Amino acid sequence: MGSNTTFSRGTVLVLVGTKRGLFLLNSRDRERWEVTATGLAGRRIFYATLDQRTGHRMFAADNGDFFGAFLRYSDDFGQTWQEPEQGIQFPEASEQKLENIWIIEPGRSSEPGTLYAGVDPASLWISSDSGVHWSMNDGLANHPTRSRWEPGAGGLCLHSIIVDPTNAARMWVGISAVGCMRTDDGGQNWGFANKNVRADFLPEKYPEFGQCIHRMVQHPTQPDVLYQQNHCGIYKSINAGDDWIDIQHNLPSEFGFPIALDAHHPDTVFVVVENPAGRHNVSEQFTVYRTQDGGERWQPLTEGLPSGAGVSLGVLRHGMCADTLDPCGVYVGTNTGQVFASHDRGDSWSLIADFLPPVYSVNAIVIE
Amino acid sequence: MDIPATIPHALVILPHALREKAGNQPSVEVSGHTVREIIAALDHDYPGLGFSLCYETGELRPYVNVFLDRENIRYLQGLDTPLRHGATIHILQSVAGG
Numbered sequence: 034m035g036s037n038t039t040f041s042r043g044t045v046l047v048l049v050g051t052k053r054g055l056f057l058l059n060s061r062d063r064e065r066w067e068v069t070a071t072g073l074a075g076r077r078i079f080y081a082t083l084d085q086r087t088g089h090r091m092f093a094a095d096n097g098d099f100f101g102a103f104l105r106y107s108d109d110f111g112q113t114w115q116e117p118e119q120g121i122q123f124p125e126a127s128e129q130k131l132e133n134i135w136i137i138e139p140g141r142s143s144e145p146g147t148l149y150a151g152v153d154p155a156s157l158w159i160s161s162d163s164g165v166h167w168s169m170n171d172g173l174a175n176h177p178t179r180s181r182w183e184p185g186a187g188g189l190c191l192h193s194i195i196v197d198p199t200n201a202a203r204m205w206v207g208i209s210a211v212g213c214m215r216t217d218d219g220g221q222n223w224g225f226a227n228k229n230v231r232a233d234f235l236p237e238k239y240p241e242f243g244q245c246i247h248r249m250v251q252h253p254t255q256p257d258v259l260y261q262q263n264h265c266g267i268y269k270s271i272n273a274g275d276d277w278i279d280i281q282h283n284l285p286s287e288f289g290f291p292i293a294l295d296a297h298h299p300d301t302v303f304v305v306v307e308n309p310a311g312r313h314n315v316s317e318q319f320t321v322y323r324t325q326d327g328g329e330r331w332q333p334l335t336e337g338l339p340s341g342a343g344v345s346l347g348v349l350r351h352g353m354c355a356d357t358l359d360p361c362g363v364y365v366g367t368n369t370g371q372v373f374a375s376h377d378r379g380d381s382w383s384l385i386a387d388f389l390p391p392v393y394s395v396n397a398i399v400i401e
Numbered sequence: 402m403d404i405p406a407t408i409p410h411a412l413v414i415l416p417h418a419l420r421e422k423a424g425n426q427p428s429v430e431v432s433g434h435t436v437r438e439i440i441a442a443l444d445h446d447y448p449g450l451g452f453s454l455c456y457e458t459g460e461l462r463p464y465v466n467v468f469l470d471r472e473n474i475r476y477l478q479g480l481d482t483p484l485r486h487g488a489t490i491h492i493l494q495s496v497a498g499g
Contacts, residue, residue: 099495100454101462120449124457128458129457
């Protein structure tokens with residue numbers, strides 16, 4: 034693996050968070066890829082992103098095995114890293130302990146210094162100075178139902194953060210196993226947005242909260258249109274989460290983690306669904322599924338993806354993404370250390386990285 | 402006349418993973434009456450080091466072992482274990498994983 038340098042405009046950079054390190058995959062044509070390691074070799078990286086609003090600051094969720102979880106940032110594409118002056122730490126009086134940092138998302142283009150982070154135990158953290166100082170959102174932390182939130186298998190994790198680009202007061206978060214929550218007043222108050230989302234593992238199948246949301250994404254031009262992969266189905270909302278529509282239809286499983294959107298064809302959505310017991314591909318064919326009509330019908334995509342007895346690949350909640358080019362590229366990282374990519378909206382796939390540690394996340398960025 | 406008690410001085414040997422936070426030093430010298438005070442002193446001298454050893458609650462992280470003169474403090478008085486002058490403290494990560 035070569036040393037990392039800066040990348041020219043138009044390069045697609047895929048940030049790959051793994052059980053043992055952060056890796057970068059880069060390509061000018063999305064056919065030939067170069068794999069490079071970063072200064073976070075050996076670290077347990079749940080997620081990484083690149084904020085290009087004020088430069089090229091990279092952020093990583095570094096959840097160490099021994100010495101704690103740290104958000105880190107880099108201004109040289111991952112070669113060297115710094116810790117915030119005021120990082121993500123709960124107040125001692127809260128009696129809470131930071132377990133893992135799950136997601137870091139740049140805010141709106143109108144708030145270029147603002148970033149959001151989601152962690153376990155479920156809470157939302159905000160920086161208004163490009164990641165140097167972080168503070169907790171009290172509205173969510175002090176929610177009146179907070180004591181009744183239960184963790185999923187991965188912990189009580191806030192893993193999805195979506196801002197409304199047209200409404201500075203509105204945003205959504207996804208918490209496992211609490212569900213979707215929305216604020217309409219800039220984070221002072223939060224309400225549940227889980228109507229019609231099943232929770233088969235609870236006595237009440239359609240509770241106000243307690244749903245095991247796995248991942249949530251937003252329509253790029255219609256902010257009130259949301260999609261989520263859930264422990265119990267795949268759902269779409271066309272009214273900002275006021276209610277949800279089950280769009281599983283012909284998918285072979287209701288269980289899966291990742292979901293991604295084609296920014297230029299926003300009725301095109303990609304999912305990977307799994308055998309819920311084994312948490313790997315449903316059949317002997319590893320398959321990505323695509324809908325091009327907002328979830329009415331799903332099409333299996335298999336060209337270039339592996340098949341055969343013993344093919345058992347799992348994809349975690351942040352393990353799939355799409356880039357913002359047209360036709361969009363789609364990227365899938367597996368728990369067996371492969372990254373598959375398509376440069377034609379999923380029609381065909383190729384293996385662009387292998388023998389990585391188990392992949393936790395992929396995040397594709399087009400360098401500006 | 403009261404004679405102020407001097408604060409015990411200890412040599413703290415850091416694991417490789419934490420040396421960067423202490424200016425790449427393999428060991429540092431700090432003072433404290435207890436292991437808890439030693440960790441507070443480490444955090445004072447090298448901000449952020451304390452959070453690598455203890456949770457926000459002050460509790461020692463489960464895979465961090467602190468040995469005071471070859472004794473694991475978990476089998477002494479934990480973070481309240483008192484120090485003597487010239488003590489040597491080893492901070493180590495657990496043998497864990499697979």
